[in-house]
Amino acid sequence: MLERNNIKQIVEAALLCADQPLSLDQIVAVFADDECDRVIIREVIDEIERECEGRGYELKRVASGFRFQVRQSLAPWMSRMWQERPPRYTRALLETLALIAYKQPVTRGDIEQVRGVSVGSNIIRTLIERDWIRVVGFREVPGRPAMYGTSKAFLDYFGLKALDELPPLPEIKALLEPIEAELAGAGPEYAPPLVSFEVDDEADIEDAVADAVDEHGAIDVLPVSGTERGS
Amino acid sequence: MLERNNIKQIVEAALLCADQPLSLDQIVAVFADDECDRVIIREVIDEIERECEGRGYELKRVASGFRFQVRQSLAPWMSRMWQERPPRYTRALLETLALIAYKQPVTRGDIEQVRGVSVGSNIIRTLIERDWIRVVGFREVPGRPAMYGTSKAFLDYFGLKALDELPPLPEIKALLEPIEAELAGAGPEYAPPLVSFEVDDEADIEDAVADAVDEHGAIDVLPVSGTERGS
Amino acid sequence: MNPKAESLEHPPANVVRLGALREQSADTIAVVSGEAVSELPVDLYIPPDALEVFLDTFEGPLDLLLYLIRRQNLDILQVRVAEVTRQYMEYIELMHSMQLELAAEYLVMAALLAEIKSRMLLPRPSFDEDDEEDPRAQLIRRLQEYERFKTAAEEIDQLPRMERDIFRAYAAAPDLGITKAAPEVDLKEVLIALASVLNRVEMFQRHSVQLEPLSVRERMSDVLAQINGAPEEFMPFVGLFNMREGRMGVIVTFLAIMELLREGLIDLVQNEAFAPIYLRAAVN
Numbered sequence: 015m016l017e018r019n020n021i022k023q024i025v026e027a028a029l030l031c032a033d034q035p036l037s038l039d040q041i042v043a044v045f046a047d048d049e050c051d052r053v054i055i056r057e058v059i060d061e062i063e064r065e066c067e068g069r070g071y072e073l074k075r076v077a078s079g080f081r082f083q084v085r086q087s088l089a090p091w092m093s094r095m096w097q098e099r100p101p102r103y104t105r106a107l108l109e110t111l112a113l114i115a116y117k118q119p120v121t122r123g124d125i126e127q128v129r130g131v132s133v134g135s136n137i138i139r140t141l142i143e144r145d146w147i148r149v150v151g152f153r154e155v156p157g158r159p160a161m162y163g164t165s166k167a168f169l170d171y172f173g174l175k176a177l178d179e180l181p182p183l184p185e186i187k188a189l190l191e192p193i194e195a196e197l198a199g200a201g202p203e204y205a206p207p208l209v210s211f212e213v214d215d216e217a218d219i220e221d222a223v224a225d226a227v228d229e230h231g232a233i234d235v236l237p238v239s240g241t242e243r244g245s
Numbered sequence: 246m247l248e249r250n251n252i253k254q255i256v257e258a259a260l261l262c263a264d265q266p267l268s269l270d271q272i273v274a275v276f277a278d279d280e281c282d283r284v285i286i287r288e289v290i291d292e293i294e295r296e297c298e299g300r301g302y303e304l305k306r307v308a309s310g311f312r313f314q315v316r317q318s319l320a321p322w323m324s325r326m327w328q329e330r331p332p333r334y335t336r337a338l339l340e341t342l343a344l345i346a347y348k349q350p351v352t353r354g355d356i357e358q359v360r361g362v363s364v365g366s367n368i369i370r371t372l373i374e375r376d377w378i379r380v381v382g383f384r385e386v387p388g389r390p391a392m393y394g395t396s397k398a399f400l401d402y403f404g405l406k407a408l409d410e411l412p413p414l415p416e417i418k419a420l421l422e423p424i425e426a427e428l429a430g431a432g433p434e435y436a437p438p439l440v441s442f443e444v445d446d447e448a449d450i451e452d453a454v455a456d457a458v459d460e461h462g463a464i465d466v467l468p469v470s471g472t473e474r475g476s
Numbered sequence: 477m478n479p480k481a482e483s484l485e486h487p488p489a490n491v492v493r494l495g496a497l498r499e500q501s502a503d504t505i506a507v508v509s510g511e512a513v514s515e516l517p518v519d520l521y522i523p524p525d526a527l528e529v530f531l532d533t534f535e536g537p538l539d540l541l542l543y544l545i546r547r548q549n550l551d552i553l554q555v556r557v558a559e560v561t562r563q564y565m566e567y568i569e570l571m572h573s574m575q576l577e578l579a580a581e582y583l584v585m586a587a588l589l590a591e592i593k594s595r596m597l598l599p600r601p602s603f604d605e606d607d608e609e610d611p612r613a614q615l616i617r618r619l620q621e622y623e624r625f626k627t628a629a630e631e632i633d634q635l636p637r638m639e640r641d642i643f644r645a646y647a648a649a650p651d652l653g654i655t656k657a658a659p660e661v662d663l664k665e666v667l668i669a670l671a672s673v674l675n676r677v678e679m680f681q682r683h684s685v686q687l688e689p690l691s692v693r694e695r696m697s698d699v700l701a702q703i704n705g706a707p708e709e710f711m712p713f714v715g716l717f718n719m720r721e722g723r724m725g726v727i728v729t730f731l732a733i734m735e736l737l738r739e740g741l742i743d744l745v746q747n748e749a750f751a752p753i754y755l756r757a758a759v760n
Contacts, residue, residue, distance in 0.1 A: 019299070022301070023299075023300060023301035023316070023319060024301060024319055024322045025301070026300060026301035026302065027301030027302055027315040027316065027319045027322070027323060028301075028322065028323065028326060030261075030301070030302055030313070030315065031315050031323055031326070032326060040326075043325070044322050044323075044325050044326060045322070068250070068254075069254060069257060070253070070254035070255060070256075070257035070258030070259075070261070071257070071258055071261055082261070084258040084261060084262050085254070085258065088254065088255055088258045091255045091258070091259065091275050091276065092258060092259065092262060092275075094274065094275050095259060095262075095263060095271075095275055104374065105374075106374040130367040130370075131367050131370050131371045131374055132332055132334075132371050132375075134332075134374070134375055135332075157330055
């Protein structure tokens with residue numbers, strides 16, 4: 015049997031790191047059989063709930079269980095965090111989505127095998143949060159990996175009635191050709207855009223470069239003096 | 246100006262519902278200009294950190310800012326919640342990552358030079374997709390190979406504030422000492438210590454050699470007859 | 477051949493390392509039982525039947541050599557060239573069937589060892605010819621440098637990390653009135669991403685990804701979700717068909733079930749002939 019205080023810490027931690035509400039059963043399952051019992055867990059949950067008073071978040075009971083949620087009264091400040099322009103999805107995410115659409119039902123391992131690259135769990139989480147993919151089952155192999163498929167919301171977002179309105183593969187490959195031709199044709203003439211900035215003090219150069227890198231991705235630094243340009 | 250307790254709740258809530266660690270600047274940006282100032286926010290963060298004592302989670306400072314995370318000691322229970330096993334990384338990937346972390350900026354060629362094998366492009370791609378490494382420039386040699394460095398996300402993932410929190414790079418360990426000594430300048434004059442033993446019976450030689458090896462490690466066997474020494 | 481020398485050449489269990497022996501007098505290196513021994517009793521290294529297991533374990537020739545030196549006490553400078561060559565050829569044979577690009581690197585390393593050996597057999601050049609570095613020094617330096625990063629990689633692997641040891645603490649956001657702005661995606665972007673990944677696959681391996689008709693794929697997901705969402709373990713086969721979808725819909729569902737069956741994702745259960753058929757998630 016674990017100490018009560020230890021049990022409380024574990025329950026609190028479990029609720030905080032789960033990405034969905036946890037039912038009482040799910041919380042119980044976090045413990046080994048002899049570590050604690052249901053009654054204590056119930057009591058501990060009540061305690062945790064009381065202790066949230068005065069903090070920025072509270073323990074909520076929703077249909078599927080318990081979850082921590084930021085207090086509604088703080089919504090105005092929270093919404094400031096998301097007012098910035100949404101970030102763009104990464105290439106990795108789009109490839110993962112495409113593979114799920116065309117090869118569903120697939121596991122993360124299947125996707126990794128095709129892409130040759132490991133798929134971060136944040137990609138899967140983002141796609142699930144966006145409601146574009148869902149877990150459709152588990153493959154009965156060691157580890158019971160989840161199998162993913164696309165959802166109705168995915169079809170709706172992309173204006174499709176059914177998945178077979180997606181173009182067949184040969185057409186997709188054709189999509190790539192103009193892009194490749196462009197890249198191939200650009201050849202040695204391809205010139206990256208120039209970013210210029212002035213610095214008065216040499217000590218500022220590093221900062222300026224760092225800012226430019228943040229904004230433009232990788233950059234080359236060319237020496238420029240006065241209004242002359244280095245080649 | 247907001248009340249201090251209110252500020253604390255907002256900071257706590259922001260840290261709990263942000264997707265990423267929040268820098269001080271990002272926390273400040275959650276407030277309107279006249280609501281509070283930087284100094285108070287700093288103090289409030291310290292307070293929050295102290296108040297986590299005894300709870301299941303802690304406030305941790307990593308490269309890109311502050312984040313709440315479950316106490317390390319509770320990790321065994323947390324991993325029971327996930328059906329999927331955490332990703333494992335191959336030795337090839339970890340060695341590549343180590344080289345980039347400790348020797349940045351490095352090119353793929355630099356990495357291959359040390360590892361003695363070619364670095365698969367899927368390794369570099371995985372590292373870039375995980376956002377652990379990025380292109381920091383190009384080396385001005387034929388082919389202009391990209392140079393890689395690690396990112397803040399790499400440090401965040403491993404719970405580090407800065408690169409110097411990585412374990413120090415292991416020191417060079419002696420390998421084949423006699424030859425190293427010779428190469429270091431002892432030159433052909435280097436003479437290993439002599440171990441001598443006598444055997445009456447030819448059949449005992451093997452045993453005697455084996456004993457001497459046990460005692461002295463590697464030995465050379467030089468022919469010796471009577472009291473004369475072979476060179 | 478003297479039987480004593482013979483037995484020394486093939487020592488029983490652990491390899492006796494006669495280290496630091498330089499072949500200054502070219503042929504005679506030791507006299508055992510009055511007989512000159514001109515070959516060193518250094519036997520490699522890896523039992524041949526373990527070869528395949530080992531290949532997976534090594535990150536390349538440097539890694540293999542480090543292992544041989546550190547664990548097997550191999551004195552790489554005393555290796556019999558013929559033996560090394562034979563062993564490396566075996567590796568290469570095996571690698572041929574596994575990962576071709578590795579073989580060249582092992583071959584280079586075997587050549588380097590052979591070069592070192594042959595230099596040592598030649599008369600020693602006068603010492604201050606510093607036009608070229610001693611290949612032994614070069615090799616040792618490379619091995620040591622590699623070893624540092626190999627160890628560093630192991631240490632990084634031990635660091636606490638997200639997904640395994642570090643778990644972020646989250647709380648759900650309150651209702652913000654606004655929806656958290658999500659990135660906009662154009663379908664074309666998704667398709668281009670797919671095209672590029674398929675392209676890559678074809679570059680690296682010959683066989684291309686096979687895809688079922690999409691309508692079947694989609695239905696496979698639906699069927700699986702229905703089976704997994706079913707309160708009982710079993711789902712009646714006929715319950716999966718929606719007659720309002722018409723003939724085509726039925727065929728698509730049927731093909732989806734067949735494909736799921738083929739991929740081992742579901743089981744069909746029937747108690748006796750003509751009894752109702754049930755589906756359930758596959759169990760091992």
